[in-house]
Every structure is written in C-alpha cells, then in structure tokens.
Amino acid sequence: MMKALFLQAPSFDGYDGGAGARYQMKREVKSFWFPTWLAQAAAMVPGATLIDAPPHRLSFKDIEADVKAHDFIIIHTSTPSFRSDCRTVSLIREINRDAVIGFIGAKVAVEPKESLEACPGLNLVCRGEYEDTIRELAEGKPWPEILGLTYRDTDGQIHATGERPIREDMDELPSVLPLYKQLKVENYFGGYLLHPYMSWYTGRGCKSRCTFCLWPQTIGGHRYRLQSVARVVEDVKFVQREFPQVREIFFDDDTLTDNHERVEDLARALGPLGVTWSCNAKANVPRKTLEVMKANGLRLLLVGYESGNQKILHNIKKGMLVEVARRFAKDCHELGIIVHGTFILGLPGETRETIQETLAFAKDVNPRTLQVSLAAPYPGTFLYDQAKANGWFASDVDLLTDDGTQIAPLDYPDLSHTEIFDAVEEFYKKFYFRPSKIAEIVGEMLTSKDMLVRRLREGVEFFQFLRTREDMIVS
Template sequence: MSSFQKTLFVNPPSWQGFDGGAGSRYQAKREVRSFWFPTWLAQPAALIEGAKLVDAPPHDLSRDDVLRIARDQEIVIIHTSAPTLRGDAELAEALKLQNPDVRVGLVGAHAAVLPEETLRASEAIDFVGRKEFDFTCRDVALGKPLAEIDGLSFRRDGQIVHNAERAMIESFDELPSVMDVYARHLEIERYFIGYLKHPYVSHYTGRGCPAQCTFCLWPQTVGGHKYRAKSPAGVAREMAHAQRLFPQVKEFFFDDDTFTAYQPRAREIARELGKLGMTWSCNARANVNYETLKTMRDNGLRLLLVGYESGVQRILDNIKKGIRIEEAREFTENCRKLGITIHGTFILGLPGETPETIRETIEYAKSLDVFSIQVSLAAPYPGTELYRQARENGWFAGDAHLVDEFGQQAAALEYEGLTQAEIFRSVERFYKAYYFRPRPIARMLGEMLGDWDMMKRRLREGAEFFRFLSLRSAGT
C-alpha cells in the first residue's frame, strides 16, 4: 500500500480577523470577529493519512508559528485568495528558506481560475491545484509524478505546465468526514458567527449550486453549477458522528451554497436530523415552499441564511438571481409565521445600482425586518461573470481593490452617476438605517436579557461593530 508524505494544509495568517479561506462567501474581515470552518482544506486533509490542518486566523497564529509547525513537513498546501496572494507567496518563500526540500502548493478559487498568475507570484510555489482539488492534493501526497496528476499546474524546466482537468466528484458519500479533522486540529470554540449559537460547527453536505448568480464565487470557480451531494442517510450518519465528537456544540450549520436547492432532499434530511434531536441552520434561497419550511422547522431548524441581495427587481434580474421580490416577501412571511429566524444578506454596488436603488433596497430590508442582516459590497472576483462584465464595461474604479488596508471589503466598482466612494459609504448608512430602529433594538435587548452569556457576547460584538463603523468612516 502506498504511503503518504507528511502533508500540512494551511489557511495562512493575513490581516487580524481576516477570514479568507474555507467557507467564507467574501474573503474579508467582517463587522464582528467571525470565522467559518476551513471545510475546503479539511476535506482533502481527511483523504491523506497523517495530514495536519492549520487554520491560522481564528487560532491567532503568526507566520512564525506556521513556520514552526511546518518545519518537518514534506508538502505544504496553502489556501490562497485574490486579496491574500501576495502574502501567501511570501509565506511560500519563507517555507522554502526554512526547508529547501519542501514542496509548496496553492489551492482555492483564485488559484483555480488563474493558475499561471498564481504560480508566477513566486518561484517558491511548486504547484497549483485547480478547481475541485481534494483528490489532486491526495495524489501529490502519495508521491505521484506531478505530470501524471489531473487538475494540477506546475513548473517543469522553468516552464509552467497545465495538466488535464480532473473530473468532478460525483459520489460524495464516499468522501471521509471532515469532522475527525476538525476534532484533531481545531479548537471549535474559537469559531464565532454572530447569528449562530456558540459553539457551532459548519460544513458542507455537497458542492455546487444550480443558480446562476453572476457574483457568487464558489459555483463559478470550484464547485460548479451542478449540486452534487451526500445522500440523506449519509448526512445523518455524519451528523450522528459529529454529535459524538462535539457534545458541546449548540448548533450545526450546513454551508452548502444552497442546501435547499432540491427541496425533497432537504425535507428528507430534516426528518433524519429530527431523529437526532439537534439544532441546525443552513443557507437557503428565498423561494423555499411552506411545506419544506415547516418540515425543517419541525425537525430542529432554527435559522436560515438568505441572500436577498437587492430590493430592486431589475438588479436581481441583472445578476441572474432567479428570484422575484414578491416571492421573497412571501417566503419571509412564511418563516415569520413558523418562527424561523432569518439572517438576511444584501449586496450594494451590483450592476444597475444607483443612489435611488440603494435607498429602495434599504427600505425593502426594513420592510422585511428579519432578525439580522449583513451588508456587503459587490466583489468582482476573477472567474465570475461579474468580473468579466466589469472588465468589458469599464466598471472598475481607478484604485479598485477587493479589500482595504485593514482587510475589510472595499468598493471596487463604480457606475455612471454612482461613484466608488458613494457605494462604500452606503454600507454604513444601510447598517445604521436598519439597526437603529426600535424593533431591532428590542429584539437584541430581549435576547440579551434572557441569557447572561448572550449579554456578554452581544456587548463584545457591539463594541466590534462600532469599531467597524469607525474604521469605515476613517476610510471615506
């Protein structure tokens, strides 16, 4: 039987509090300290016997800490992103300086779309795993010749070589659970998401999303638009295992791009989770029918993370959202009737945005009045249709960056009649208009008064949120 080389997977340090890897939809530092679990790295790590996983940001690890951990490793695989590539290349150089024999590879959405640019970032980068890189990393760790590994780009005699694409994974039931990797290498109490109970655990039951949203990173770069997922029985087995590993967890989150893409499957999984008696939450589109919502609620569903994006139908059509405003309103009202909490996400600066549409979206969000919201800026990541459109139409601002000097999202786009600075400032205006109202304040106070631990947590998050607003004001 073939043996594996010593392999380390790294979500590297960057800006303090920056969540650039794994499951984050936006590679940025958010309003309050928040981290998703590094599922994208944990899955290939689960395929490689003895592999280690280092998730530096939530564990407050420095570059020196990573170098120390990597000292005796033969292969180091770094999750990179568009905002962090320069720093990740510097980490690769430091690894080579410490151990010239170590082989360094980069993976992630940016590497998948721009493998040649990623390799050219530094001579210290030996290879790039493109697209769905789980088995590509496994083959490297098995010591197979790089030229024989599908899905790999690498250097040979000073030239960059791109091997054939690797076939997408079809049978997710055959993949080992990421939960064992979490248990061995992560301190789960270090992971916070403001709208989830703590401690929580997140992971994927499948990849890909049939929706065609032009801005969404992962389906357009790594996962694809076909939803490939574990069977309901397979999900039930993994979650029962997770309960045994993490009895302290108060909530499990399914981070699939759209867990509710196929509603009969979602209902079947819900019934299995109900038997386990667990509290859980998931991503959902704003078109889930009442029957599915009720079945999920009756079987432990607490919260849905819903991408509303905009309150203007023309903008939703521009980004190929495939949702009608009226449909989203009915869905939201059904959730309210059933007692399902919603964390709604909105994006400012999408194609077709104007000062008036920003005002309309703010008023739309207020009328929905979901429990909590997140406001992001349109992020034209390479590999997305939004990026292509921005290039072709000249929407990139003169000093376009995806993140600012603090690692927080920056406004990269601008349009006729709407400047980059106006889009940037509208985020702060949106948050203040939404949260500084009696009902959101009353909801937060009620939650805090009923739970002393929640009181301490919300006070900490509130301080972080006001620091976030202060930094944004300094950046205008």
C-alpha cells in the first residue's frame, strides 16, 4: 500500500472548497465546509493523511514536510481552483520528483484529457465515482487495468480506461468521520449553523435535474442511493462519542428530503439520540414530513429557492412551483424550522423585472438568512453547454477573480453581466436592511454573548464583501 496524502491545496484567503460549497469561492460571510469528497477517497486507503489547507490557513511551506513524506498525493480540484492547484503540483514536483500525483473532482471528471494537458506535472485524474479507483491505485494495481482512470504514461502519452460502474451499496463505503480526527473541527463554520458543526453525506445523487447543479451532472448522478438508517445512526453515535464539542450535524446530501419515507425514518431514529441536525431540502416537503423531522431534532433546512419567477424555474428544470415553495415556507415558519434560503441571479430568462420579482419573493418567504449567488456555468453542466451554444459568455469562462470573488460570466441581449453583478448587492441590502429583519437579527444577538460576537464578526465580513464588490465596479 502506497503512503498516501489527500490534499485540499493552499489557495486564496477564504477559499471554501469543501463538499458543501456548491460554488467554490470566497463568500460574503466566511465559511468552511468539511472536505467530504476528499475524505471519502482518503478513507479507502489505510493510514492515509488528510490535509485541508484553506480553513487551517496553511501555506505550501507549512505542508512541505508532508509532501516530501508521501509517494501518492491526491488533490481535490475544481474549475475555480484548477490553475492554483496546478501551481501546487509544480511546487510538489520540485521537492518530490517521484511522487504519483493525481486530481479528483468534478472539473477533471468531465475534462480529464484537457486537465492532464494543462498540468504537466500531473500523473493522473480520476473520473466518476473514484473511491475504488483510488484504492486500486494505492494498492499498486497496473493502471491500464483500473477503471475510471485517465493517466499519462512514461512516454507522456495520455490514456483512458473504461468507465467504472456506479456504486449501489452505499453502506460499503467506509466512514469519513475517523479522518476528521486529523482536522481541527473548530475551523469549520457557516453563518447559519451552530458552531462547531460537522457535515457528511448519507447518500449520493439527486433526482432533480437543475441545469446549473454540478455534482449530480458530473459525479453523483440523478438516482439517489442511500445508506441505511442504521448506518447513519452508527455514524452519528461516533460523532457524539468522539467529537463531543459538535453542536450540530449537517447532512450534506444534495437533497436529503428527496425520499420522504426515508427521511422520516431517519428522523425517528435520530430523535432518541438527542442530536441537533440540519440538511439540504427542496421547497416541496409535505407538512407531515416536516412535523416528523422537527419533532426529532431538526433545527434548520438549507433550501435552494433559486428564483421567484416561475418561467425561470421551468427554464432551469427545477421541478418546483412558486406557490408550493410559498406554502412550504409558511409551514416551516409555523413549525419553528429555521430556513437558510439560496438564490441565484443571472439564470436563463433573467430580466430586470424577474430580479425584482425574486427579491419580492425572498422578502415574502423570509428565510432567517440567505445567500445570493451569480449563475455559475461549470463545465459538465447543461447550463455550461447552453451558454456556449447561445453565446452568453461575456468573456472568458472564469468564474472568479484572482482573489476568489465571484463574477457574473453570462450576458443576455437585454441584461448585461454587469447589471447582474450589481443586482447581488442591491438584493442583499434590500433584504437585510429592512426594519423587521434588523430587529430579528438584533433579537438573535441578544440571546447569547456567543451569538453577539459571531454576528458582529459576520457583519464586518459582510460590509467588507460589499466594499470589495464596489471596488470591482469602479475598476
């Protein structure tokens, strides 16, 4: 078995590249998600080392000793971080010439040959569900015999093996949680989650067909494959035993509520454990299911509303009715379930009028907190192909500035990318700078000293975020 290092490489300050960060970027309020996809690969290799540099504020100098000490190095990359990760590969090559270096992630899953050509020091990339590919590599199996692999041979020629079948039995995957012992849990936080929290997946895939959503279209697929409730309970008990400081568990499945019967069974199993938990949800969960979840420890739902315009929701194949989302929000408010809502500006069909319609919708459903993102056409998604076919890209396909701030890459005939970019700031201000919302935030701050300190810090970060955007507009 090779001596393996699994690395989320150093990047710009505030880079959030963990699994739950659907958009790998610097955020309006700093957050860090656990590197679940990277940890899942590491869990396949006994004795593996896991390093997540950004939340631990590690530079390359800080990890040099680890880089030298391993002969198999796997880096999780993404479209926004790819260039930076390639620079890391070059630095590794300078001090560890013989190491086998590979990339995993959605970027290389859909552009394997192009990724190897762009990164000369790279030996290989893994496609699809790569856990068993990683295991076989670490065991020393001949590369031509390993499915799901694109690699460079000793002559510099690039080869691709056959596709690896998707995994059916999710209980067979080893838990990522023991690997989290190598991380400092307190370094991971999100503005809407209790601190410290912990997150991982209990299943893979999402039956929704949202045109912009990266993971189901590149790695996870659209069939939701589940761990057994018993397995999830076993992992939760491990957290309670080994990480007593954790105050909340976030199940990071793309949509945990896709299977109503299973999420109800899971909630009933979690209830007796006394654990506080949250998850991703679609805004169509029946009230009956919400009641069961709330009664058994659910605190918060992260809900992708995306838009308040029905035509845009149809355009992105969201499979959601605005009125159903309104009823869902009303049920959550009445049941005392906190909602963090996410919205995207610049999706196909966006106009100045639909932006205002979505803002009005956001005020109406009134999530406790929200995130407003810019439409990000990642390679491998339907939205990316659609944007290329229609000539919507404003310039290059870059999604971020060099310091990690998200840009608006799409231009429409009647709505420019600069207008879309500017609308994000307006959206935030008009949502949060309402007397009722300010009173709600102040009331929350008065509940505890910890919350007061936290919200003040986040307020400073939020205004710095707005200032950075204003500077970009001026320049």
